[in-house]
Amino acid sequence: MTGDPVPPPGAWAARALGRLAADAAPTPLRPLRLPALPELELHVKDESAHPTGSIKHRLLREQFRAAVEDGALAGGTPVVMGSGGAAAVAGAYFARLVGLPFTAVLPRTAPAAVRARIERYDGRCRIGELPPAAVLEEARALAERTGGHLLDHFAAAAGPPDGPGPLPGLAEEILAGLRGARHPVPEWLVAGAGTGATAASLGHHLRSHRLPTRLAVADPENSAYFPAWASGCADYATGMPSRIPGIGRPRTEPGFRADLIDLVVPVPDAASVAAMRWLHTTAGLACGPATGTALWAACHLAARLRSEGARGGLVLVAGDGAEPYRTTHLDPGWLAAKGLDPAPYEALLERFARTGEWAWPRPAD
Missing domain, CATH: 3.40.50.1100 (Rossmann fold)
Structure with a gap:
């Protein structure tokens, strides 16, 4: 066998949650x-x-925490986002922090500086083929094809109707x-x-x-x-x-x-x-x-x-x-x-x- 041993799911989640809390x-x-x-x-x-x-850092940290706690993210799970801004940068940061591969599907209008910042955190960028408003759907399809987890920060932002907010x-x-x-x-x-x-x-x-x-x-x-x-x-x-x-x-x-x-x-x-x-x-x-x-x-x-x-x-x-x-x-x-x-x-x-x-x-x- 080659490569590092894969920790059991509970150990990976505990380590990931510890890193998120420390941030x-x-x-x-x-x-x-x-x-x-x-x-x-x-x-x-x-x-x-x-x-x-940016403040998207706070939102994405909470989204990663919730996904790890409910089992949607586990060791090795690809993380996918459809966003061309600060949220995708924060997503790449936290994916690297917990040791997961990350891909952002970006609209063609996304500035080169955004792509560079995502790649700085070892994230991959794909340029969406559909109109900019449809990058989320492209990201959803990519997550389904690769067995990954889609991070939809707009859906996460909604939260429960009477809850404390995300x-x-x-x-x-x-x-x-x-x-x-x-x-x-x-x-x-x-x-x-x-x-x-x-x-x-x-x-x-x-x-x-x-x-x-x-x-x-x-x-x-x-x-x-x-x-x-x-x-x-x-x-x-x-x-x-x-x-x-x-x-x-x-x-x-x-x-x-x-x-x-x-x-x-x-x-x-x-x-x-x-x-x-x-x-x-x-x-x-x-x-x-x-x-x-x-x-x-x-x-x-x-x-x-x-x-x-x-x-x-x-x-x-x-x-x-x-x-x-x-x-x-x-x-x-x-x-x-x-x-x-x-x-x-x-x-x-x-x-x-x-x-x-x-x-x-x-x-x-």
Whole structure:
């Protein structure tokens, strides 16, 4: 016989669960100063500090844990995903962590940087032949042919209707980090929505613990979530892809729990880029465009609180880091080609931090 001996199933599962548990370190909660609003505290829950740089890391770790515990994953099981973004990167990371082969079926539009990051974690990439929206079905077929296990992070994000959501610990970490702050129970939590998992987990915690904190979802252009929430139409679809990776969807995903959300704030894509850049230059936090979307919404809510004469805290979830976007959202040429001009929105943010004045940029004549 050649090769390493295969451990019995129980031993493999115990080892895999131990490695997954060891990965579960809390992420930082960072203060963000707004000089003109001393009565308000703004904090950033920095999920970009995860090893793979996004909040999808937390979701995929939980998905791997559940699959190992229920026996869907065992030693040698091929793992397959249909995704072209941060979720597939996190999937490759955790597959390597527990010693399983990993393949991501990517849409043809997936950036080369995403493929490189998946391969960095020993994952394999296949380019889907069908339209981008169909890569999940291609991944499902591949898993069936190879005897593998399909990781569907959108299905996992839905969770049980009345359950705590698929991201246990996120709300607890935020509230634990605020102990000792002037406002340990914030007025608002702000997050983006891709699968809907983050908002659902936060909202369920707030409701089940009867906290007065309100939950806002920041939504980019083309996304179905704002019109779905505003209209009450649970299956609303726009059919248009989001230009802000990781959040916004052309359809309302099962994990989006409108009943747990107090407000959805639509955010222009150029404002998301402006807020991302402003966060880096002002606070030294190199976060991605989805974080910019959440920051813009948080500033909007801070301005509302100020106009009401209220005091309190706000926490935004920074769901992504800046590194994957060096050749896209951080590249002036790419922005110009997409018709995105963040300059007016950056000026608004700078004025807001300095004076507290919040006024939307006037459209060009």
